[in-house]
Amino acid sequence: MSTLVAAPSSTSLGRTVKSEWIKLASIRSTWWTALAMVVLGAGFTTIISGVVAGDIASGKSGDSPGEYITQGLIFSQISAVVIGALVVTSEYGTGLIRSTLAATPIRSTVLAAKALVLSGFLFVVGLVTAFAGYFGGNAFFRHQGIGISLGDPHILRSLIGAGLYMAGLGVLAAAIGLLVRSTAAAISIGLALIFIIGQVVQLIPGTFGEWVTKLMPGNAGPAIVVPVDFGEHMLGPWTGFAVYVAEIAVLSMAALALFRKRDA
């Protein structure tokens, strides 16, 4: 039966997007988590920049300000994973998913609407975080006379890239949530994938290990967020982002296949 599901009509998608936005915005934890994303991300960028600015200016450190200007976003990833996972798993935890599917029976429409709302919201919050971090951190660099301008090469791309990366991360976590249907499991897997597995695979020897590392979503995706070239160790910004998007797409398709097959 489930293979006969009709293609989602645009009107039904539009209405579902609207309802998903009402859902996301009407939960307090959404706003607290978004605030945490901005405060943690921009805060750490500012603090780290403050700590290193002197050494960079004096030449004691060979680093460049660009290496630090989006650093704090590492911590913002936690919020993106939490918001993304909860959009799906809180519905399974409370039984709300049955109301959702009664309102919109086409599974692909529900998933598409959730992905659109999540990615739009996290893009904006990620963007705010990145710009706030830039202004905060750059205050220290400017004070040392090594300020970065928004017009400098790759800076604007990396700030907008931060929004894109966070958007993708939310969808990734939502897809994991749809596969495991548990808040604790989805958040653990999402965070482990970004923070642990992405590092552990470095231990795989040889070129194979290098490639596996570079292709992990938590390593490929951030290529678009850093304004400096990390050379061999990282994919190029747009190549990395393309790999990241492709991985999210594959995972989402797997999640959708299961979503269609399983009872609610």
Next chain:
Amino acid sequence: MNSSLTGTICAKRLTKTFGNKTAVNGIDFTIEPGRVTGFLGPNGAGKSTTMRMILGLDAPTSGTVTVNGHRYADSPAPLREIGGLLEAHAVHPGRSARDHLRWMAASNGIPTTRVGEVLELVGLESVAGQRAGRFSLGMGQRLGIAAALIGDPPIVMLDEPVNGLDPEGVRWVRSLARQLADEGKTVFVSSHLMSEMSLMADHLIVIGRGEVLADSPIQDFMAEHASSYVRVKSPQSTDVEALLWGRGLDVVRVDDELRVQGLDAPAIGELVGSNGMLLHELTLVRSSLEDAFMELTADSVEYHARAGVAA
């Protein structure tokens, strides 16, 4: 939409298995508009599973079920066609009642003004801004009913709606079901209590172990399963039996007693006495609907309480 099928729920050989457990076993039924249809069965009979299949939440293992003549998932705005209250409160505890209804309305293109209307209808206006997690069981149930009515659908399906309600709430659900049916809507209500159904339903579908055991108007069900009779005992019971038979009465012999239908106890007593026969007992026996239901489902009850385990 095929107009003759508007307001109907139609199941054909509907089956659902979970692993090797058959929850719903090839059931057929058609639920019609303008009346309250009770869906009665003991715990684990398959009521909730059937209702989840109607809403396209669980996929049938085989067979089909249609709403207004088509599959649920084929509706462009299903909340305008059928509203369901499911057993598990499908509400996020952190969201207010109003916001819950707002997203539901938005999802099916229902005007936002309807949110206020249903809140008023179920009596939750004063707490509409409170988080649903703080609601009592009864308030949660009212919110669920508001959600079922949000699209003003021609079919309303309620799974155990009186669960957790106080007597006033129970009466409210009963009159709401009646009112909706009188407006010509289809009302489909499940319960495991015969007494509840006898007060609410016009038509009854009894289910046990995933199979339909009865599907009839409630009066017919009562007449068939819960008729009263007069118990007659007499030392001349053979003669009495012949006498009553001769008068065209319905007489059944059970051991040493006669069960007589068609005449009330005083009249039977006078008839027997005026024919010079003796009576040892003359009692009106009412078999309650609850008994009838128990008897009907006795073989199909999933979880029997075991008596005397402690002994």
